[in-house]
Structure formats: structure tokens, C-alpha cells
Amino acid sequence: MKRNILSAIIFLSLSSSITHAQIVDKKNLIEKNAQLEKIADGFGFTEGPAVSRLGDVYFSDQPNNRIIKWSFFTNKTEVFMEDAGRSNGMFMDREGNIIACADENNQLWSIDDKGNKTVLLEAYQGKKLNGPNDLYITPSGTMYITDPLYKREYWTRDAVSEQNGEHLYLLSADRLQFMRVDDKLVKPNGIVGTYDGKTLYVADIGAEKVYKYDIIEDGFLTNREVFINRGSDGMTIDYRGNLYLTGADGVKIYNRKGEEIGHIPIPEKWTANVVFAGPDRKTLFITASEGIYKIRMKVYGTY
Template sequence: MLPTDFQPVSNRAAMRRQFLRGAGAAVASAVVIPRWASAQSGSASANAPIGPPSTVTQPPRDFSRRGAPTTYFTDPDVLTVDPAFDGLRQPNAPIQRLWTGALWSEGPAWSSVGRFLVWSDIPNNRQLRWSEDDGHVSEFRVPSNNSNGNTFDYQGRQLSCEHLTRRVVRYELDGSTTVLASNFNGKRLNSPNDVVPHPDGSYWFTDPPYGAQLYEGTVDAPGGPANKAGRLNPKLGQPPEIGSYQRELPTAVYRLDKSGALTQVAGEDLVPDPNGLCFSPDFKKLYVVSTGQGPGDTIAGGKGDMYVFDVGPNNTLSNGKLFNNFMIDGVKCGPDGVRSDVDGNLWCSSNAGRRVGYSGVTVWTPGGKLIGRIRLPEVCGNVCFGGPKRNRLFMAASQSLYAVYTATQGAAPG
């Protein structure tokens, strides 16, 4: 028999096909289904993933610009849990990663006049802007005072919650900046987190203590609750006026009247460590996320769930109750930011940690029923509706910005 190199072409081709068939069978028999595969199909496993892979779907999905386009009619990571969600998801609309390169993305807000999205990269002390016309991303405000939540009011003015300065500001149309709130009853706010506008001209915001850490703001002055031993220097790397604050207030939800009067509408006895918030489309209900224990807390802290309150004609909250504990398939999908669509459904960011396949967005009816999920390969911090028709959901997720078109619209600007 001739050596292989001298076999006739037809014989060599046959031998090669036989070899590949044998090799394929050997590989197939050696394939091990990863433990996190169950999370991709929406079912939980007692053995949750130890280390998250870089993709969610199977076959692996590449969100980068090098990745192949989505070839499915419906995106495989936009999941219908209840048929009610089918009317809200947009067929033939893929999840797109618009940009990556942040340290912790938060506070997306849509400018309907400028047709751009602004969001916070908190640890990098900057706000970023994504322009719809060409997809360009640029630094919008540097420094941003470690801003977290952003929104636009009914006059098109941007509102920002600043961790570093522990205040809420408004960027006026003439280019000036107005400090809206920095103190309550003569005491400094903790670190305003998220803010929403009301048609009556008021602004409602949450004030947990998460900005009292080096990564997202700065700690208390020595002796304060978030720096009791005084070993941390809050002045390092900061302007000279920063570093003298100490935590003075419990966590709370506030309403700032258009006249400038600040009122506490919910204390930490009702919502410990309040975070994201939004109104129902008719402004008769307020939804408030309650997250975990923050720096300097002397309370147990929130449990990663959300509460809903009735909003009275005198702007008081009543009948507070748990909206949902955000346990899905035995996995805690902790919310952070939340937005309502025009039908009152709640679109909530999801932090499931290493439970791959559960971070992203969860969608709920006004009655608290889960109807849909959007899976992202990163923990999602906050969401907003935007685009010219306000039918595109933008998702600020860890280091990246994602977007997907929907078949509904956001209920409010910003």
C-alpha cells in the first residue's frame, strides 16, 4: 500500500471523511454541559454558576462589533414568561450592545430634544453621551461629582443625583446649574440616588447612603458612620471643599416642591435604603426599590425588593405594600432602577450576581406578575425608555450600554 501522501486523491478524500467522522463522535462523547446551561433556558439549578461565562445564549453570543448579527426572528434573550408580554416585545428587534468601557454604568436618561442618551459612569466620575445620529459616545460632563441617577423633566432640563456632593442638581437651559436639594432640616443629605419629575413641577428622589464609599463618591469625615475609625482620608483626590461631610440622616424618600420646599414622604421604616423609583402613568402610585444595607447603616437594610404606595391628592403616600420580592426560579433578581410603560407595566433592572441568565431586565404587570425577561451578559443597574418614539429600552449594565426596541412606549420623559 502506498504511503498516505501518495494515495490517489479519491482515496485520500474518503480517508479524511472517515477520520473526521470518528473525531466528531469522540468530541461529542466528551462534551460536558456547563452547570450554568439551565439558567439560559430560564430554569434554575441548585448548582448555580460559580464563574459567569462571557455570553448568555447557546450557541455563544458575541455582542461585540465583530459578532455575527442576530439571525432569529425574535431575540433569544428576550423571553416571554407570560403571553401578556408578547404584545410588548418587538419581533425582529435584536438586543444591541451600543458601547462598552465604563466601570459601573448607571442612570440612563433620554433627551428628547437633543436625541441623545446620557448616563453615569460613577467610579470614573463622568457622564457619557450616546448620540443617536451616528452612535458616537463622548464624555458629557467631567467631573460629574460621581453622579448616579439622571432624568429630564417636563421642560427638557436634566436632573442629576450627585454622590460626591450629596445633592440633587438641575442643568438649566441657559447652561447654568441649580442646586435643588442638599440638606433636610439643616442636615446634609446622604447621597441622592435616583430622581423622577412630576407634572406638577415637583421632583421626587431617594436618599440612600451608597455614595459614602471611595469607589462611588467619598467616605464620611473621620468619626462619621461610614468612617468611624477615621483611617480613611475622604479628601484624597478631591477638591478642597470635599471631605468634611458626615452622615446625619436616615435613609428616606423626598419630594421637592417647585417652590423649593423639601418634604420627606417615606422614611426607612417604610422603605429601608430606597433606590430606584417611578410613578405609574396616572401618577396615583409610586414604586420604590429597596436594596441592601449601605455604608454607615445601623439598620438591617433592604432585601432587594420593591414597594408600591398610593399617592394622595395632597402628595402623601399611603397603603404601602410589598410589590414583589423578585425571586424568579429560586434566583434573587434584585432590582435597582425601574421605569413604567404607558400601560403601567414595570421594567426593572436585574442584578442576579453570578446567576448567569438572570441579570438584565424583568418586566411585571401593575399587579406584580412577572411576564417577561431580558437577559444580558452583565448585571444591569438601571433602564430608561428613549428614542424619538420613546419605544427603545436603554439598559445601563455594569461596563456597557445596551438597547432593544419594544412594542410599547415609556410613560414619562427621561
């Protein structure tokens, strides 16, 4: 009993310190006097925010197997889709479809504005994928998809990889070519690219590194290098090229040189993902465990 009481005291103390931790903004990226605002809570675990052309956000509530829509103009949420394939990472394509990493059955889905789904991928060379986790779509339409292996309680299959590892994949803009573009990763997770489609960042959460790549002709990757020696869950980027990483310590911001220039503490156990939202893409929208948050920025996102 004493141990339980002590654990509770430690947890409350940590929660309090997280709640009262100060925002760090070394480069004036955050709007003056802006405060972190909790939009809503009570979700199972929030992930995968994808931004519509109007600036609204679709995000996944994975344990409850649904996709939720947050309206920028009303600041309210509503259920967009049930039976959402346990969607994790998501991204909006040029046609306004949600591309979702539906790892319930190792698939990649395209979901239209009515909630109708089309399965785009579920295997590589005839073998099941591990469970697509996150993706990024370049301005030209090329998709990059991370495929780590996370054992899920809801899987009815054996949690054994049919692939020979956990890799990074490319799906061509015409969706006719699907190939591996990096097979030297431990557990790839978050992924994002620059607005010009020339640079890609991939978080290898298993190796505690974020890698940087040059994107060349036909989407192939070259010049892989370690951008920073820390992992991340979801990621986003602003027009200056600053990278926003997530995890146990909220949102950390790094400039193009890999120097930490900002920190937005989030009062949750885990911060899973982040994206720029709103018509002007200046609202930083954050998914974190059971809640979703926002804060106004001076800088804007690029997709």
C-alpha cells in the first residue's frame, strides 16, 4: 500500500511539473502571448493528424478505431469515421483523400470525404507488411511510408514479421511502383519532408536518431545522414525548415542545423504527433495521449 501511495505521489508530482513547465521559444516562432490550449480530451490515444485544404484536422483515436474531425472555425470535434482500420499516421493527398496507415490488417487506405475506403497496399513482394505507421506525400504525389513492427493487442494474426525487417518504402505518384528505399533502419516511425519535395526526414525511434535524405529523380533517396541523435514519434516542419519532434517530452523544435530552438511542454504522458492547421497554417495542432491541443504560431506550415 505504501508503495502505491508513493507511486501516486511521484506521478502527481511529475504531472504537476509537466503542467507548469515553461514554453521555450528562442527564435520567436510562437505568436506573442499565445497559450497552449486543450481543445478536447477523453480519447483512447490520439494520432495521425491530417490537414484539409480548409485547415480542419482529421486525427485518429486508435484504441477506439475511429477518425475524428476537428473544425478550425468551430473549435469542435465530431466523429468522421468508425471502423477506421485502426488508422495511425495519416496525410491528405492532392485530391483531398485521407491516406491512412490502417495497421489492423497491415494496409494503406485512401479514404474519400464520405468515408469510403480503398485499399492501396497490404503487401510487399507477396508478403504482408508489418503495419504501416506513418507517411509523407511530396508535392508531386510520391508517398514515403514507414513500416515498423509494433505488436497490437487487436491483431488476430501472429505478431511475426513476414518481411525481413522494418523498412522505409516508396509508392510512386501513379501508384504503380512500390519499393523499399531504406532497409537499414531499426524501427522507422515519424516522417516528413520539405515544401519543395527535395529533402526527407525519417525518425528511427528504435535507433534514437532522425535521418535526413536528399530526394532525387523518381523519388529515390541519397546522401543519408544523421540529422539529430534522438528519436521521435510524429513530426512536422515549418516554412523555415524547422523540425518539430514529439515524444515523452512534448514538442521539441530544431532548426536546419539540428540545434534545439524551442520546447512546448504538453501535460500528457506521451505526445504522438503534430501538424500545422488552419487556413493560414499557423495553428500548431498537437495529438497527445488522451487529449488534443493547439497553439498559435508566427511561422506557418507548408502542407
